[in-house]
Amino acid sequence: MRWSNYFIPTLRETPADAEVVSHQLLLRAGCIRQLAAGVYSYLPLAWRVLTKIMNIIREEMDRIGGQEFHLPALHPAEIWRESGRWEVMGENMFRLKDRRGADLCLGMTHEEVFTAIARNELRSYKQLPQVWYQIQTKFRDEPRPRSGVLRVREFIMKDAYTFDLDWEGLDKSYNDQREAYCRIFDRCGLQYIIVQASSGAMGGSESAEFMVLTDAGEDHIALCHHCGYAANTEKATSRLPEVEDGDGLPRPEPFPTPGVRTIKDLEDFPDGAPAERQIKTLAYVINGELTLVLLRGDHELNETKLADATGATELRPGHPEEIKQALGAYPGSLGAVGVTKFRIIADRALKGRRNMVTGANRDEYHLRGVDVERDISVSLWTDLRTVKTGEGCPQCEGGTLEVRKALEVGHIFKLGTKYSESMGATVLNEEGKEVPIVMGSYGIGVERIMASAIELYHDEDGIIWPMPIAPFQVILTPVNIGERDQAEAAERLYRQLTEGQIEVLFDDRDERAGVKFKDADLIGIPVRITVGPKRLKEGQVELTVRRTRETRVVALDAVLDAVHELIAAEMAFFQQVGSRT
């Protein structure tokens, strides 16, 4: 490819509204342009990268017996109504009507459509297992698109679905996918971690996320370096030291707390209590019902855990006015002692605690001497708190957890029979009995692989593409294309490299060397061949590795071999760093 007639609109300055590195560099390197909030056009350079990523995914899916499909992005409402998700997906789903007024939507994911095919066509256990996948555009009307290409409303997803006769079959399919995912991310050169995850709206029994550690990510994961425990904080638990409470009081005792609004206020209050002796009372509206949620004062609620524990489809903090009306006090003086009209859900860390302090449901009053189990009628004890760095690992003795930010690039689910039952996808088993198909579902965010590679590998000059997904392997840069011998040598090299199956971008622009070097660095091509006057006189050129800046001088007739060697070395480097950390 010749740069002079290839479209790479590089930018010297960083566009003002790009915050994360991958967004800035994708824009500057002429890879993407924004069309609307969370909607991006991929220009030729980015499309080459995405194509390479998709090819790696394809190869690994095919290797475990995956069959590639291409399903519609436009779905009739009926199948979503059948699975129950027409309601569940709420505002996140793009909905539209056709000319007759029939409801349609743009596909957010494809459990429904694949299951519809499965139920119509799969009849016998003999046809199982099936591994079906596609690489296709998904639409999600995100409440807040952000971070460039990391969180968007239209994106490319590899989604796969497995269909098995039983749970043992699913275990194998799930494991195959898991291993394929490892190979995919390894081959793309990503450093990633596999964590236990919440299944959320997808449903099912078990799920794992593939996470790239980066501050650009929006997830928080808890890691134990001692035993390797890793979980999304939506799921992670931890060990806490025992608290000695003493005897407490025979019954809760109210006391005035003027001006106290927060846990912190009550800690500082003369008659107050340290946060770990307080009960934090939160009022949530869960599926339309006011619910009290109790945690230790110094603990933080994880809303996903609350949603998972209650099966909530709609969940929000109560408004001050509705809380006042229901409980008789505003937030700041809320408590659950004596409350029977509302459901009370408590975090396990409160179990057995005595002599605690909590709001009295009377503004500016609190109760002390509260024995949680004696004084509060808790209807559900469960894990609700968000783990923090430094807490004990739930899996091993000596370890402590570290919480870090991460970006989700893949998610695998054991769905079980959720969709096959709601949509009636069954087969006859060996005994001739009709049984629901046991399903799994598996997703990869293709653009997120591209973006996280940039987050992981860049420097102040630009992108450093991992060789396996680089848009071109080599950039060929004559210092001065106006000099006849340089131009001719570069042309010869270009022909030779192209014939040698090297993906080469020939920077044949009549620009000054500095401009071409800066652009080459910015767009991150792994190997640069510089054709300059001094070396050329000796019949030589320079090969520079973008990642290390190492340069070596090579004779013209040895370039092809040297390039092959460097490509192999860079490939190897990224396969090796790109293993699980």
Added chain:
RNA sequence: CGGGGCGUAGCGCAGCCUGGUUGAGCGCGCUUGAUUUGGGAUCAAGAGGUCGGCGGUUCAAAUCCGCCCGCCCCGACCA
């Protein structure tokens, strides 16, 4: 949706508070010519703008007011 910010040439910005001397400006980029040519050259001459939109106030609006649209960031969602 709640909170904050922004919208002036392809990109980055100034001007707005205190309306008119601004025929809307600066840097980069772009076009043409010359000189240059190993890390974003220099000089010269140019092209490029509904100041997000609509309405209002005013003799006069990029500037003041209202509504709308769009974008970014922080919070609740996910690949």
